[in-house]
Amino acid sequence: MIKVQGLRKIYDRHLAVDGVSFALQPGQVCGLVGPNGAGKTTVMRCLAGLIPPSDGSLRVAGCDQKTDLIELKRRLAYVPDDPPLFDDLTVGQHLEMIGRLYQVNDFRAQATRLLSQFQLLDKVDAGATTLSRGMRQKLAVCCAYLFNPAVLLLDEPMTGLDPPGIRELLASVRQRAEAGATVMISSHLLPMIEGVCTHYLVMKQGEAKFFGTADDLRSAYPGIGSLEDAYFAAIENPAVGLAVDAEVAMMEGVA
Ligand SMILES: Nc1ncnc2c1ncn2[C@@H]1O[C@H](COP(=O)(O)OP(=O)(O)OP(=O)(O)O)[C@@H](O)[C@H]1O
Numbered sequence: 001m002i003k004v005q006g007l008r009k010i011y012d013r014h015l016a017v018d019g020v021s022f023a024l025q026p027g028q029v030c031g032l033v034g035p036n037g038a039g040k041t042t043v044m045r046c047l048a049g050l051i052p053p054s055d056g057s058l059r060v061a062g063c064d065q066k067t068d069l070i071e072l073k074r075r076l077a078y079v080p081d082d083p084p085l086f087d088d089l090t091v092g093q094h095l096e097m098i099g100r101l102y103q104v105n106d107f108r109a110q111a112t113r114l115l116s117q118f119q120l121l122d123k124v125d126a127g128a129t130t131l132s133r134g135m136r137q138k139l140a141v142c143c144a145y146l147f148n149p150a151v152l153l154l155d156e157p158m159t160g161l162d163p164p165g166i167r168e169l170l171a172s173v174r175q176r177a178e179a180g181a182t183v184m185i186s187s188h189l190l191p192m193i194e195g196v197c198t199h200y201l202v203m204k205q206g207e208a209k210f211f212g213t214a215d216d217l218r219s220a221y222p223g224i225g226s227l228e229d230a231y232f233a234a235i236e237n238p239a240v241g242l243a244v245d246a247e248v249a250m251m252e253g254v255a
């Protein structure tokens with residue numbers, strides 16, 4: 001569902017992503033983790049087709065990023081960490097616009113259900129500029145969920161959410177994955193995403209330091225117990241590159 005091989009991204013002369021490879025199947029949730037500036041957002045923006053990669057091949061939801069970019073964007077939702085909303089539209093109008101653009105059958109009923117799930121129903125007629133930080137984040141997630149994308153890219157989606165909002169978001173990620181979506185979720189809050197992630201891509205300074213399952217990450221570093229400690233070991237040690245190559249090889253022809 002996502003297959004990335006040798007992704008490189010150079011901004012001007014700065015190498016932001018350096019040969020990252022990984023592959024994910026439907027139902028998998030990948031935690032994209034790493035220190036500030038590691039290249040997480042850049043990977044997501046390349047996957048979403050918002051910026052062109054400098055090198056490498058990307059297949060998302062059966063679409064090649066080079067040749068099927070429009071179809072790829074139909075099948076994928078990207079929620080950035082500071083979602084851009086339309087100042088002139090209300091909450092309800094945002095969902096109506098997405099429902100019509102993506103030709104979602106019965107979008108009004110689904111929009112109501114999503115707004116209720118994320119405690120935004122009483123804001124349906126509120127203008128986007130009147131929303132709090134967390135409400136903006138929730139609205140962006142509702143817009144992403146409305147058209148039921150095959151791939152969801154969530155960039156630090158818990159920013160600004162209150163504890164019930166975080167719980168609801170994580171539960172919804174789990175539900176989407178169970179229904180067959182492939183999800184990437186970038187976060188600095190490891191203990192919070194631990195319950196939903198089946199895989200991790202650990203990055204540092206543009207490089208993939210680890211890619212594999214949650215169990216592989218825990219067991220990759222002998223004597224280390226918690227996931228958080230394994231994360232620190234991953235970013236301080238040479239890349240555990242075999243997992244990346246093996247997983248991509250396994251996925252040949254699948255995505
Ligand atoms: N538009 C840009 N032009 C030039 N350099 C950029 C641009 N966007 C990002 N970078 C650089 O690329 C590197 C990776 O940035 P990126 O935003 O992908 O990191 P990140 O892992 O998402 O960081 P954070 O955890 O702080 O959000 C950083 O060194 C950053 O300064």
